[in-house]
Amino acid sequence: MNINRLEKGILLIESLTFAKNCSCFSEIINILGKLVYSDIIRQIDYLKVENTILRSKLGRRVKISKNEKRRLIKYGKPLKNTLKELISIASYSTFRKWVQALEGFTESNPPVGRPRITTEEIRQLIIQMASNNNWGYTRILGELKKLGIKRFSRNTVRNILIEYGFDPVPKRSKDTWGDFIHRHFETLWACDFFTKKVWTLLGPKTFFILFFINIQTRKVFIAGMTQNPTQEWVINQSKAIAHIFETDKESDIILIRDGDKKFSKEFNESLLKEYDVNVHQIPFRSPNMNPYAEGWVGTVKRECLNHFIVLGVSHLKHIITEFVNYYNTVRPHSSLGNRPIDYQDNNDGDILCDSRLGGVISHYHRE
Structure with a gap:
């Protein structure tokens, strides 16, 4: 005989009601409960072991x-x-x-008094002190005590710095050339020579071009060009454009140069005495210590000079003048966010293309 679900439910309720008073049924329920409970205990034990193994793999505080x-x-x-x-x-x-x-x-029940700094905030403060000042463990501990943070010891400060990869002060405080450049970035200049072969009536001649570059603005200034750059010529050409070093900043002006013999001791002394420019010579065969000047030499050759057979000095001056003007005004610079040196937003007008030097250099602008 077929019985629908409702009828089955009614029969089950009646059966349970009848069996509730039976001691035999109570014993069965207890046995089932113990079986289920023991199974849960085994599951919990397994999860505890698995969790312990996973925690050991992390290797640090969660x-x-x-x-x-x-x-x-x-x-x-x-x-x-x-x-x-x-x-x-x-x-x-x-x-x-x-x-x-x-x-x-x-x-x-809000807290009374000054809010207490959390341990994580103190850890970050210790890292900041070490990063910005090259302080040792004892000095950092002293600064913490000045702030009313007294529950940290010297070893605690030491362990935190080691955890974040900080070396002891003697290793951490070594000044690098990159640090020097970054420190004087706003008033830093560099100078150097580059060459170009020029065809003249007397055959091919190599011309030397002296230039200066401002590290912060990336502006380039050509001091002069000649076949025979003597020490006296270098001094005279530098004095002719010395106005470029004028600045309102109080920091000392630094000029980086290589060990070329064309830069004499008198060159250093004249710039220091007359224009308050401190000249720093980089070590022998270390062009990577004058990267901005070396980089610009590569740029002017790659983007301009390598595309020309120069016929005469006037031709050379015209090519370099056009490229320097392009470089200082409209050429985008990666170090300046891929924008020109004196960039101004202009989103209106038709887009035009301006070409120079026979199309070797060009740029787009709005009318």
Whole structure:
């Protein structure tokens, strides 16, 4: 005889009601409960072992957000002392501190006095002090005490810096050439020569072009060009454009040059005495220490001079003048965000193309 679901449910309820008073049925329920409970215990034991293995693979303290702490407290607090055998993401004492902090600092019971700086904020402050000042462990500890942070020791500061990859002060405080350039960036200049073969009535001749480049603005200035650049010629040509070193900044003006014999001791002294320019000579065969000047030599040759057979000095002057004007006004520079030196936004007007030197250099602009 077929019985529908409702009829089956009614029969099941009646059967349970009848069996409820039976001691035999109660014993069966107890046995089933123990079986289910023991199975849950085995599952929990497995999860504890798996969690311990996963925690050991992390290798460092797990950072927990405030929301995650609240969730752990919500589900862990009802377990009471049983939680001691389960918790692995932090110690049980740490969990108790979380609970006390949550219960003690509610909206109904706000903290009194100055807010306490958290441990993570202090760690970041220590890293900032070490990065910006090259201070040692003791000096940093002294600065912390000045701020009222007294629960840190010298070894704690040391361990934090080691954790973040900071060497001791003797290794950390070594000044590099890059640091020097960065420190004087706003008033730093560089100079050098580049050459170009020029065809004259007497055959091919090599001309030397002296230039100066401002590291901050990237503007280039041509001091002169000649077949025979003597030390006296270099001094005279430098004096002729010395106005480029005028600045309102109080920092010393630094000029980087290589060890070329055309730059004499008198060259250094004249710039220092008359224009207050400190000349720094880079070591022998170290072009990477004058990267901006070397980079510009590569640019002017690659983008301009290599495309021409120069016929006479006038031709050379015209080519270089056109390229320097293009370089200083409309050519985009990667170091300036791929924009020209004196860039101004202009989103209106038709787009036009301006070509120079027979199309070797060109740029787009709005009318």
